[in-house]
Amino acid sequence: MTTMNMIFPTTPPDAILAEEAKMRAAQSNSAPGTGHQLSEELCWDAVIAHDAAHDGQFVFAVSSTGVYCRPSCPARRPRRENVRFFADPEQAEKAGFRACLRCRPRAITGDPQSDLAKTVCRYIEQHLDEAITLAQLGKAFRQSPFHLQRRFKAALGITPRQYADSCRLRMLKRNLQNGDNVTRAMYDAGYGSSSRLYEKTSSQLGMTPDKYRRGAIAQTLRYALTDSPLGRMLIAATDRGICAIQFGRTDGELIEGLRREFPFAVRKADDGRLQAWTEAVLSRMNGRELNASLPLDIRATAFQRRVWTYLQSIPFGATRSYAEVARAIGEPKAYRAVARACATNPVAVAIPCHRVVREDGSLSGYRWGAERKKKLLSLERATVSAV
Secondary structure: OOOOOOOOOOOOHHHHHHHHHHHHHHOOOOOOEEOOEEOHHHHHHHHHOOOHHHEOOEEEEEOOOOEEEOOOOOOOOOOHHHEEEEOOHHHHHHOOOEEOOOOOHHHOOOOHHHHHHHHHHHHHHHOOOOOOOHHHHHHHOOOOHHHHHHHHHHHHOOOHHHHHHHHHHHHHHHHHHOOOOHHHHHHHOOOOOHHHHHHHHHHHHOOOHHHHHOOOOOOOEEEEEEEEOOEEEEEEEOOOOEEEEEEEOOHHHHHHHHHHHOOOOOEEEOOOOOHHHHHHHHHHHOOOOOOOOOOEOOOOOHHHHHHHHHHOOOOOOOOEEHHHHHHHOOOOOOHHHHHHHHHOOOEOOOOOHHHEEOOOOOOOOOOOOHHHHHHHHHHHHHHHHHO
16 A cells, blocks of 8 residues: 655665666666676666666566566565576576566567557556656656657657556546545555645546545436437436446446446436437437537546547548547557547447548447447448438
């Protein structure tokens, strides 16, 4: 559990050892060894320093646990006499060691840009209780802050700071849903003060953290269930607007999905107030224009919002590839992040993620099933052809 940072009057000996090791490891800008000849002294220095810059260059195995790790693994450092070094995971596994489940040394792909982004992500996740700056990241990974941020954003579509914010929010939501009080959930998620917590999260949660903790009990969720061209459809809304449009096989399946998102909410069947919104969505599916003023009450990261806003501009019956969407929002290399944004869209049809396909025009996955995506596109194309 993360608690408030403590300030010690003197530097702990372990910190001095790690800092000295990091300085020695930094003296070499190349791998700690060449070919199959690893410099054990430099490897050990990198391990002591938790030096992420050497991830992918070697792994270290611990005989007392039978596990091998990447140099930056956050686990407690083993005794030197229990450590062996290997050039890659394959060699470590041939020697009888298994991969660490914490640092996942096999996640290194060989793509330098992708590997860097993954390693920075792990570093951020391990330091959520700190206000990490680009300068600190640049120093930790021995790159200029500007270059590191550019490579990270090219791989994920967001900045390191935005990734840290999303991690804190995800942890906060999990802790609140598990019943932790706001103060404990706040510090466990890495927020340093309540003012920062409310400033950062109220708009993203759509409500205050305390209300979210109580499962949105202060905001009754109304929902309507109806038949649609794609099977049973659920529309749910807060007082602010629609928060979910989903498809399923049965009403029970749809209601259970709503319960999982708002586990303690007061969920009430619609008394007629959602009828106009329901008819508007059904009209859209049948070829008529969706009312532009249809209110949505959804949570989104800055990147998701950019993607979703662009999706709403794709003409009825048309499609775009993930790469085209990425280029259109000014992030040409973030097509994987675009795919993730489509997969997390909570309001089908209103945000037409079904209009995004593979580069060759073939269908890809869809949150509510590939068959529904295929049928929805067919309905739209048939309507356009008939005009």
